[in-house]
Amino acid sequence: MRIAVLAVQGAFIEHERILRELGAECVELRQGSDLSGSFDGIVLPGGESTVQGKLLRELGMFEDLKRRILDGTPVLGTCAGLILLAGSLENSPERYFATMPILVRRNAYGRQLGSFSAEARIRGVRNEEEPFPLEFIRAPYIVSADGAASPIAVIGKMPDGSEGENVVGVRYENQLGFAFHPELTKDVRCHEMFLAMCRGT
Amino acid sequence: MSTESRWELNKELAQMLKGGVIMDVTTPEQAKIAEAAGACAVMALERIPADIRAAGGVSRMSDPKMIKGIQEAVSIPVMAKCRIGHFAEAQILEAIEIDYIDESEVLSPADDVYHIDKTQFKVPFVCGAKDLGEALRRISEGASMIRTKGEPGTGDVVQAVRHMRKMNSEIARVASMREDELFEAAKELRVPYDLIRYVHKEKKLPVVNFAAGGVATPADAALMMQLGAEGVFVGSGIFKSGNPSKRANAIVKAVANYTDAKLIAELSEDLGEAMVGINEQEIELLMAERGK
Numbered sequence: 494m495r496i497a498v499l500a501v502q503g504a505f506i507e508h509e510r511i512l513r514e515l516g517a518e519c520v521e522l523r524q525g526s527d528l529s530g531s532f533d534g535i536v537l538p539g540g541e542s543t544v545q546g547k548l549l550r551e552l553g554m555f556e557d558l559k560r561r562i563l564d565g566t567p568v569l570g571t572c573a574g575l576i577l578l579a580g581s582l583e584n585s586p587e588r589y590f591a592t593m594p595i596l597v598r599r600n601a602y603g604r605q606l607g608s609f610s611a612e613a614r615i616r617g618v619r620n621e622e623e624p625f626p627l628e629f630i631r632a633p634y635i636v637s638a639d640g641a642a643s644p645i646a647v648i649g650k651m652p653d654g655s656e657g658e659n660v661v662g663v664r665y666e667n668q669l670g671f672a673f674h675p676e677l678t679k680d681v682r683c684h685e686m687f688l689a690m691c692r693g694t
Numbered sequence: 695m696s697t698e699s700r701w702e703l704n705k706e707l708a709q710m711l712k713g714g715v716i717m718d719v720t721t722p723e724q725a726k727i728a729e730a731a732g733a734c735a736v737m738a739l740e741r742i743p744a745d746i747r748a749a750g751g752v753s754r755m756s757d758p759k760m761i762k763g764i765q766e767a768v769s770i771p772v773m774a775k776c777r778i779g780h781f782a783e784a785q786i787l788e789a790i791e792i793d794y795i796d797e798s799e800v801l802s803p804a805d806d807v808y809h810i811d812k813t814q815f816k817v818p819f820v821c822g823a824k825d826l827g828e829a830l831r832r833i834s835e836g837a838s839m840i841r842t843k844g845e846p847g848t849g850d851v852v853q854a855v856r857h858m859r860k861m862n863s864e865i866a867r868v869a870s871m872r873e874d875e876l877f878e879a880a881k882e883l884r885v886p887y888d889l890i891r892y893v894h895k896e897k898k899l900p901v902v903n904f905a906a907g908g909v910a911t912p913a914d915a916a917l918m919m920q921l922g923a924e925g926v927f928v929g930s931g932i933f934k935s936g937n938p939s940k941r942a943n944a945i946v947k948a949v950a951n952y953t954d955a956k957l958i959a960e961l962s963e964d965l966g967e968a969m970v971g972i973n974e975q976e977i978e979l980l981m982a983e984r985g986k
Contacts, residue, residue: 501950502713502734523951539710541734541770548732548950572710585769599769605793606816608703630706631771631793677706 494691497522497532499558501548503540503573507676511684512536517691525553534567534691537574539630539674542599545573546589555589562592567667567690569683575670576633583636593665594639601634601652608632609650611673615662616645618682625680627661627673635660635672646671697813701838704818707771707793708839708902711735711925715915715946716904718742718929720760722767728932731942735771735793737927738764743800743847744930744969747979753801755783758790765790773820778985779805781814788817794839795819797832799984800846800929809985812836822906824857824982826864829899830885840899842923843982844907847930849971851908851917853982858905858921869897907982910935910968912948912961919952936966 496512498505500521509519520532535558537545549555562568562578570578570593577589579597602608608631612624627648634652638644638660646662661672667690675683714734719725725736740756741749755776765772771793776783778797783804787795797810799822812819813836822843823829829840842861844854868879868890876894880887892900905918906927915926926949928942935941944961951957974980 500713502732504709504712506712507709524954524957540712541710541714543729543770544714544732544734544946548947552947552950604765604791605704605707605771605818606788606791608707610699610703628703628706630703630710674706677709 494518494534494688495520495530495532496534496536496688496691497528498536499538499545499549499574501552502544503538504674504676505536505538505540508536508538508571508684511676511681512688515681515684515688517688522554522558523552525557528554528557532566534569534687535561537568537570537577538676539572539574542573542576542589543587546577546587549577549589559590559592562590562668565667567687568669569687570668570670571674571676572630572632572672575635575672578668578670593663593668593670594642595663595665595670596636596638598634598636598652600631602629602632605631611648611650613646613648613661615683615686617664618686620682625675625682626678628677629661629673632672635663638663639665641665700816701813701836704838705901707818708820711771712902713950714925715942715949716773716925716927717932717942718927719764719933722763724933724938725764725767727939728942729768729770731939732946733770733942734925735773736764736768737773737775737796737929739775742930742933743981744849744934745847746800747847747977755780755786755801758786761787761792762790775801776810777801777804779803779808779810781810784810784815784819788815792817797821797837799843799981803984809835820904822982822985823861825860826868826893827883827885828986829861829903830883830889830893833899833901834886834889837901839902839904841904841906841927844905844909845974845977846907846981848908848974848977849910849931849934849969850974851910851914852974854905854907854909854918855921857982858918858923861903862922865893865897865899868893909945910971911965912944912958915945915948916952916958919949925949931969934969936968941965
């Protein structure tokens with residue numbers, strides 16, 4: 494199993510560590526020539542989406558990766574990665590891959606003082622009933638999702654602090670998007686689920 | 695929320711900045727240029743280190759209004775500097791919801807004995823360090839990110855290199871010790887034993903470590919990354935150069951591809967004039983000697 498991890502900026506090493514622990518081989522995508530090989534899945538890590546989006550285009554990876562996602566290669570996007578996948582952004586004219594039919598608001602919880610931890614069950618992982626630790630760092634918020642994009646993780650706190658159903662994880666066909674950072678925790682179940690998608694099981 | 699989990703969240707923001715370039719900016723316009731060039735964060739300050747050095751006198755925290763202007767101009771994290779030990783300046787920066795405070799030797803120290811007790815703050819702190827002892831002392835005070843001190847405002851990378859190499863060799867030394875030698879190492883480095891144990895076991899600092907102080911070219915940035923920096927601060931190097939936007943773009947790409955010499959060669963072409971450097975022998979004020 495070979496997984497390509499976008500490695501132009503952000504917390505890509507954290508993803509690689511977990512993927513390797515689970516027996517996958519990782520290739521780092523830093524420029525167009527890194528896309529020559531074949532791989533079974535793509536990881537878009539946390540970081541700054543403005544930087545990643547810009548470098549994806551300027552280092553010659555954008556079109557190729559977008560085509561692979563549309564052709565069905567499984568992709569996991571966390572935080573900035575979710576923003577790269579989002580069909581549209583509420584507070585920015587920018588759009589990146591736009592392969593997932595969701596509307597996303599960047600930095601929805603404000604500045605770093607608004608970063609927080611939570612817990613939620615994630616649908617489709619091993620031991621589903623066991624809550625998963627969620628880290629939200631200057632996190633995006635999924636404002637709305639098309640019916641075909643199914644919510645798989647929900648917390649009870651909205652960006653304005655009120656109570657409500659806040660979808661923080663979405664699965665849409667071959668794409669998995671999280672507003673939080675599974676790569677920052679010791680719990681590897683989100684990555685297990687992603688590798689199962691890559692195996693086609 | 696507990697102090698411990700706040701520190702984790704703050705340490706994690708630094709993890710998100712890795713592989714990126716944090717740029718010094720003095721105006722909203724510069725901040726926009728930096729963001730468009732691919733900065734992963736900006737450092738808002740009234741005068742860049744080269745100008746602080748040239749102007750002399752006491753250098754303090756920037757005007758909050760100026761910082762707010764920069765916060766409004768960009769969507770990436772905004773950092774700002776306070777003086778070493780000046781916890782009231784830090785309180786002000788926290789009140790305006792800065793994303794990261796740099797308790798910085800670039801400004802005139804406000805306290806020649808004590809650093810800020812950073813565990814009392816919710817907002818994260820980055821601090822400079824020349825060696826492992828300084829780094830671990832700052833971490834025990836609550837810093838959630840470290841950078842080399844280098845020598846700010848000089849465009850001379852020699853001190854950043856020296857500090858990064860020193861840090862690495864001391865980490866390697868601690869990692870190779872017998873467990874019963876760690877107590878003595880903690881005493882010698884004047885740091886808490888549990889942090890020495892962490893370094894011994896993990897062979898790295900417990901927080902992210904960036905390079906700073908004297909980085910002026912894509913090659914400088916690649917050098918620091920190859921020496922083990924997890925990202926780069928560029929202060930005077932960008933907006934003191936002939937073509938800030940082009941240079942900023944080039945440094946960002948060089949950090950993302952720091953081992954690809956062919957690409958960095960292309961990036962280094964036609965960048966215009968680099969900042970005029972000052973050699974370390976020519977400077978009278980060694981900022982790196984502030985706050986140990």
